[in-house]
Amino acid sequence: MSGRVLVGVKRVIDYAVKIRVKADNTGVVTDGVKHSMNPFCEIAVEEAVKLKEKKLVKEVVAVSCGPQQSQETIRTALAMGADRGIHVEVSGKDYETLGPLQVSKIMAALAKKEDAQLIILGKQAIDDDCNQTGQMTAALLDWPQGTFASEVTLDGDKIKVVREIDGGLETIKINTPAVLTADLRLNTPRYATLPNIMKAKKKKIANVKPADLGVNLTSRLEVLKVEDPPQRQAGMKVETVEDLVGKLKEAGKV
Amino acid sequence: MAAPLVRFLSKSLRQISRPSWGACQSGLRSRTTSAPAVAPNQAGGVVAFPPLQTYSEEESMMRDAVRKYAQERIAPLVPMMDENSVMDEEVITSMFEQGLMGVEIDPEYGGTGSSFFSSILVIEELAKVDPSVAVLCDIQNTLINTLFVKLGTPAQKEKYLNRLSTDMIGSFCLSEAESGSDAFSLKTRAEKHKDYFIINGSKMWISNAELSGVFLVMANVDLSAGYRGITCFIVDRDTPGLEICKKENKLGLRASSTCPLNFDNVKVPEANILGEVGHGYKYAIGMLNEGRIGIAAQMVGLAQGCFDHTIPYTRQRVQFGKRIFDFQGMQHQIAHVATQIEAARLLTYNAARLKEAGRPFIKEACMAKYFSSEVATLTTSKCIEWMGGVGFTKDYPIEKYYRDCKIGTIYEGTTNVQLSTIAKFIDKEYDR
Numbered sequence: 001m002s003g004r005v006l007v008g009v010k011r012v013i014d015y016a017v018k019i020r021v022k023a024d025n026t027g028v029v030t031d032g033v034k035h036s037m038n039p040f041c042e043i044a045v046e047e048a049v050k051l052k053e054k055k056l057v058k059e060v061v062a063v064s065c066g067p068q069q070s071q072e073t074i075r076t077a078l079a080m081g082a083d084r085g086i087h088v089e090v091s092g093k094d095y096e097t098l099g100p101l102q103v104s105k106i107m108a109a110l111a112k113k114e115d116a117q118l119i120i121l122g123k124q125a126i127d128d129d130c131n132q133t134g135q136m137t138a139a140l141l142d143w144p145q146g147t148f149a150s151e152v153t154l155d156g157d158k159i160k161v162v163r164e165i166d167g168g169l170e171t172i173k174i175n176t177p178a179v180l181t182a183d184l185r186l187n188t189p190r191y192a193t194l195p196n197i198m199k200a201k202k203k204k205i206a207n208v209k210p211a212d213l214g215v216n217l218t219s220r221l222e223v224l225k226v227e228d229p230p231q232r233q234a235g236m237k238v239e240t241v242e243d244l245v246g247k248l249k250e251a252g253k254v
Numbered sequence: 255m256a257a258p259l260v261r262f263l264s265k266s267l268r269q270i271s272r273p274s275w276g277a278c279q280s281g282l283r284s285r286t287t288s289a290p291a292v293a294p295n296q297a298g299g300v301v302a303f304p305p306l307q308t309y310s311e312e313e314s315m316m317r318d319a320v321r322k323y324a325q326e327r328i329a330p331l332v333p334m335m336d337e338n339s340v341m342d343e344e345v346i347t348s349m350f351e352q353g354l355m356g357v358e359i360d361p362e363y364g365g366t367g368s369s370f371f372s373s374i375l376v377i378e379e380l381a382k383v384d385p386s387v388a389v390l391c392d393i394q395n396t397l398i399n400t401l402f403v404k405l406g407t408p409a410q411k412e413k414y415l416n417r418l419s420t421d422m423i424g425s426f427c428l429s430e431a432e433s434g435s436d437a438f439s440l441k442t443r444a445e446k447h448k449d450y451f452i453i454n455g456s457k458m459w460i461s462n463a464e465l466s467g468v469f470l471v472m473a474n475v476d477l478s479a480g481y482r483g484i485t486c487f488i489v490d491r492d493t494p495g496l497e498i499c500k501k502e503n504k505l506g507l508r509a510s511s512t513c514p515l516n517f518d519n520v521k522v523p524e525a526n527i528l529g530e531v532g533h534g535y536k537y538a539i540g541m542l543n544e545g546r547i548g549i550a551a552q553m554v555g556l557a558q559g560c561f562d563h564t565i566p567y568t569r570q571r572v573q574f575g576k577r578i579f580d581f582q583g584m585q586h587q588i589a590h591v592a593t594q595i596e597a598a599r600l601l602t603y604n605a606a607r608l609k610e611a612g613r614p615f616i617k618e619a620c621m622a623k624y625f626s627s628e629v630a631t632l633t634t635s636k637c638i639e640w641m642g643g644v645g646f647t648k649d650y651p652i653e654k655y656y657r658d659c660k661i662g663t664i665y666e667g668t669t670n671v672q673l674s675t676i677a678k679f680i681d682k683e684y685d686r
Contacts, residue, residue: 072315191327194320194352194368197316
């Protein structure tokens, strides 16, 4: 199988940053906070670039939906080895309500427009932890899906995917075109070397609007409140088992 | 603290300043070094003179890439390298792989093809994690590579630049046992025979010597002509007669090897002269002016790295019922040190930008190197105090920074030499 791979990359708050909830409880503080590429998206890019290096695919296209700053994330993907980028411009209110349903509609439309044969996404984003975009994209395109992939092998026009599931590992074989979502152990993403960063400057990032793809961004969800997890209460020490049972009965737990 | 502020500023400014930075640079280039004029605002209210902590997208990406690489692949090896006084091979290989050893070399020769300022940022980021690794990168980029790029014949560039950017380390050999600051009184001589030279003598304090594949040796072809006989020779490691002696057992920068060299009738073909005969002194001064900015960047990174390890401790350690950070005495000391680091960084960045703009920069480079090395000494000393007893132990990285910083006031031009040079420039300024 040779052809085009679309890789979705999301710009999220950096994993090392301490998250703070906004004073009005409508969300988390993002202004002036360090952002970077979602770690699972990095793994997705790495996998796509590896496939290209093995000459199993011809072109890797990095896609990101978001405001102007999403271009930085696409540049990082280019520096890792993607050939070109597509920036789907979404900003303001639309960006605040952007969720898996809208993104999967965009990805599906792009897949058709770019004649992609493979879509690789991270299994979930570390800001919303939705774990839905890959699955929804596959459903919209009526393509098979290999999610939580920890190993991917291309075999003619089929793909063998080893999936990490609750009970252990599951191996499936799916037809192409297909959607894959990357799990942690799929690979170790490469560093963008300085020469590759320089080369990335020359690679193109196309600008696209969701309306151009015929996608409606209205959200069916409304965020009512965002708050910190409850403060952990102090525990109690007891001397004997009888005391423990007594305390549990008092608290109405037994 | 300086670091997050820098990141925030650079990120928000990058958007608005990128189009104007080019205009700003060309505007600066056409002006002389006298009083700064007030710039009219460009259309759209964009500021024409962005702050020093303004980076092109390329520079920002490089800095972030090096930061990540240094944290993940170099940091774990630092204590071992310091203890054993050895640079891990994996570090060297990955430095080449990442393109850090040929930042300014043209991609045609396997380099990264970026700017001087990028190499300054790379050196600063590496120094935050390990100043020894930073000095390896600094010498390669600002001394060795620059000499070959500026002075190399096409044949020499063909032979060496590719290797310097992909797998070969170079050493710069100027100092001798009897000539450090008084560099031009060097005694290593090169006798001319037909189409080759015989070099005899010895060098001292040569960094990276243990691992270098090529040595740029300053030798005198005519001692009676004084410094006008100094010539730069390219000597390959395997040349018969070249002896690399046992490395020094140093206080700091231990992972970087520093060795004496002996030259015993070393035969070097005439084709291995870099530049012109008798012009070596000029090249040495010229290169060291630029290398100075690299050392300044190393010292700034060292100070910042040490500071970054210390502040979290002060915010966490509680004595007398409050964080030690909350004591006013501590706050004042910390703020003072942070200001010094910021000033050192700005001096360094400005010197680098001046050099890139082709404007006079020697005085500023001297100021940057002198000031940064002093700031590094102050910062590391204070950091040990703030950490208390644990700062004094090898379990924490602070004491290593303290040991590493001291060479900053000594090598590539001692503090006294820098100060004298600055004074000479000041004297000239008031001539008019």
